[in-house]
Amino acid sequence: MRKDYCCTNRLNKREVAAMRMENNDSLVKGKETKKKTKGLLGGMFLAAGMLVLLAAVLAAGNEPLPEGEDPGQKIDVGTQKELGETGLDEDPVDQTVTRPVPVVDSKDTDTGEDGREPEGSTGEELHLPVENGTVLKGYFADELVYSETLQQYVTHEGLDLAAEEGTPVKTVAAGIVTQVYEDDRLGVTVVVAHSDGYKTRYCNLDRKDTAEEGDEVEAGQVIGKVGRTALFESGDPDHLHLEVWKDDVTVDPNQILGQN
Numbered sequence: 001m002r003k004d005y006c007c008t009n010r011l012n013k014r015e016v017a018a019m020r021m022e023n024n025d026s027l028v029k030g031k032e033t034k035k036k037t038k039g040l041l042g043g044m045f046l047a048a049g050m051l052v053l054l055a056a057v058l059a060a061g062n063e064p065l066p067e068g069e070d071p072g073q074k075i076d077v078g079t080q081k082e083l084g085e086t087g088l089d090e091d092p093v094d095q096t097v098t099r100p101v102p103v104v105d106s107k108d109t110d111t112g113e114d115g116r117e118p119e120g121s122t123g124e125e126l127h128l129p130v131e132n133g134t135v136l137k138g139y140f141a142d143e144l145v146y147s148e149t150l151q152q153y154v155t156h157e158g159l160d161l162a163a164e165e166g167t168p169v170k171t172v173a174a175g176i177v178t179q180v181y182e183d184d185r186l187g188v189t190v191v192v193a194h195s196d197g198y199k200t201r202y203c204n205l206d207r208k209d210t211a212e213e214g215d216e217v218e219a220g221q222v223i224g225k226v227g228r229t230a231l232f233e234s235g236d237p238d239h240l241h242l243e244v245w246k247d248d249v250t251v252d253p254n255q256i257l258g259q260n
Contacts, residue, residue: 126257127220129169129202130240133161137236139252149235158203158243159253165206165238167226172200172244172257177215177223182207186241187229192217196246198256203241204230 137145137160144153163169171192178199179191186203190211193199206227217223226240233241244253 126172127170128161128257129172129200129242130161130163130167130226133163133240136160136162136239139250139254141250141252147232147235149233157250158201158241159257160233160236160239160241163226163238163240165226165228167238167240168222169202169205169224169226169240170220170222171202171217172219172242173198174219175200175217177211177213177217180210180213182229185230185232187231188224188227190223192223199245201243201245203243204228204233204239 140156145156147154173194175192175194178193183189188205189203191201205224211223244251
């Protein structure tokens with residue numbers, strides 16, 4: 001009887017151990033099954049998300065174009081500006097602007113014949129602007145003359161009268177000073193308006209002791225001194241650059257002053 005009990009007891013222990021092993025195997029298999037299930041579900045969710053994204057892209061690509069628009073048309077510069085981009089045709093702001101030096105005189109060089117020859121003088125007593133001023137360069141409005149300063153041929157719509165720096169400059173005739181300014185080519189300039197539509201311009205003056213705008217001047221009155229301010233004639237000897245205008249067109253000062 002005791003032997004049977006012992007055998008039975010041993011069998012029970014073995015069965016319990018076997019059951020425990022089976023239970024452990026079941027737990028391991030259950031965990032592995034859960035892991036596989038989770039991995040499978042994750043893959044399914046990822047695939048579903050990719051399908052949704054692909055469908056959205058296809059739907060966006062199939063949106064109808066605006067009426068009259070070419071599917072292959074490129075966005076022009078104007079459209080880029082509307083989108084906040086910088087237009088390709090915009091010039092960059094140059095912070096160091098330099099003024100180019102042209103090769104012609106500082107005013108319109110109209111070479112037409114109309115109005116160039118005055119029909120007569122101002123009708124007033126005339127004076128030479130500088131004493132004993134010989135002509136260094138004559139009036140060449142309709143043809144080119146060589147410039148020693150610029151080293152090229154240009155027009156010359158005035159009369160250059162030799163005079164040393166500091167020589168007093170006098171008005172040709174009575175009138176009113178309408179402008180006093182510094183020209184970028186001919187230097188300090190005084191403009192006097194006369195009767196009958198005439199004007200005289202006295203250029204290459206000194207920056208000091210010039211007349212003022214609005215001054216009423218008599219014939220032969222000093223309005224400044226010869227200087228060295230004419231950039232485009234700086235290579236020439238000291239002189240006064242004189243211009244005569246009739247109805248806003250230059251005329252040969254020799255026709256007025258009788259200079260040779």
